[in-house]
Amino acid sequence: MAACREVSTWIQENVLTPVERFVTQAREACEEVRTWVEEQVQRPVENWVSQTERRCREQDCNWWCACCNKWFCWLVTVVVRVVTWVVVTVGKWVAHLVCKIVVTVIGIVVELVLKVVSRLVTFFVCLFTDPIKALSALWDLVNDVVDALDDVLGLVVELLDDVGEIIRDVGRLLEGLGRSFCIYGDGACALFGAIFGFFKAVTDWLADVVDWVRDTVDGVRDLVLGILSLDWCRMQRGLGIFNVLRLVTSVTRLLGMLFYVGPRQLVDRRGLEATMDSALTQALLDDPERLERARTRAGIGGAPLGTPATLDPWRLAVRSGEFLRELHTSGVLDLYAVAGRFSDCQGKFTYDQLNGEVVYTGTRTTVSKTDIDDFLELGADAVPSFTVHAIDREVFQRHLQTADFFP
Structure with missing residues (x-):
């Protein structure tokens, strides 16, 4: 019996976990590529364009050539904004998406193959010494297949998230083009702000529809995988796909977004910039260099507006x-429910449970039911190290998007 448990633990610690950690690091590297481009390339270019537009707006008009100096300045900023947006955005998303798809697909295949081999080896080793452990290995194999399907559907959900972000990137370009007309004064700023605000509202609405599709796919994912894994908590979360109210409200508010919310957003933004700029000018009028640094730091004329x-x-x-074992045995949390394994959700609605995850330390791989059983029965030394997170990684990253560089 001891040999049976040792084989399972050895394979997980020395074969599966190292591979899973490598795949996890590779997937995180794909995310870092996008972040690096945004912070090191996109942000400096946006700051430069914003500063240039502000200088264009503040310089005197040469009436002898019908403000040709402002035309040229405006043309330069528009060309730079559009060209850099196309190059940076296309390059960023192509690198990010190709990296994500390749790494995720390879990771799913490699992990599934290794898990199948591991479970079969454990099954045959334990068959005559610990039949219950052998049957548990087969159940783990079923969960491994479900986890692989979960990863595939998770990739679809993440790609839909990326599609929404790409649409929002287009909206930010339109917003920037609308601001560029502020060079010609408040009247032109309000007029073209309303025009481009209309088109930005279209992109916002399209992104909202993509988000609804994403949530629907995620709901189907929860419902189907909850049924396959006999996890009542996840089945409850999947029932949210029947909520059509969000789509109805999105459609009904489209006209308001197009003709009011979008245009007003850019017009109000211009007024807010003017208020901030006036306050900075009054406070730092005697120090032009410091005033310019403060304007740049506050994002006057650029995005995002405000001190980052x-x-x-x-x-x-x-x-x-031992502390985690006590949390489970005392009923504070249910490891099986958090891990998405066979669970009745402690007889509660899923909203009363943690939307977290139980993964092997340093990986994104959910801990097997057998290892949770052994952990609760024999203690932490009997299983590979794992970690319980209070919030799922996907949900956590989605919440962080509200604090993204370009809101």
Whole structure:
């Protein structure tokens, strides 16, 4: 019996976990590529264009050539904005999407093959010494297949998220083009702000529709995989796909977004910029260099508007240990429910449960039911190290999008 458990633990610690950690690091590298481009390329270009537009707006008009100096300045900023947007945005998303798809697909295939081999080896080793353990290995194999399907559907959900972000990137370009006309004064700023605000509202609505499709796919994913894994918590979450109210409200508010919300957003933004710029000018009028630095820092004329803040978010986590065992045995949390394994959700609605995850430390791989069983029965030393996170990685990243560089 001891040999049976040792084989399973050895394979997980020395074969599966190292591979899973490598795949996890590769997937995180794909995310870092996009972040690096936004911070090191897109942001400096946007700042330069914003500063140039502000200087164009402030310079005197040469009436002898019908303000040709402002025309040229405006043309330069528009060309730079459009060309860099096309190059940077296309390059960013192509690199990000190709990297994500290739790494995720390869990771799913490699992990599934290794898990199948691991479960079969464990089954045959345990068949005569610990039949219950052997049957548990077969159930783990079923969960492994479900997890692979979960990863495939998860990739679809993430790609829909990316489609929504691409549409929002188009909206930000339109917003920037609308701001560029502020060079010609408040009247032109309001007029073209309303025009481009209309088209930006179209992109916002399209992105909202994509988000609805994404949520629907995610709901189908939860419902189907909840049924396959006999997880009542996840089945409950999947029932949200029957909520059509969001789509109805999205359609009904389209006209308001097109003719009011979108245009007003750009017009109000211009007024807010003027208020901020006036306050900075009054406070730093005697120090032009400092005033210029303050304007740049506050994003006057650019995006995002306001002084940026850097956050260092962390997810609350508990490592596998005696404290975690006590949390489970005392009923504070249900490891099976959080891990998405066979669970009745403690007889509660899913909204009363953590929307977290139970993964092997350093990976995105959900802990097997057998390892959770052994952990609760024998203690932390009997299983590979794993970590319980209070919030799922996908949900966590989605919440962080509200603090993205370009809101």
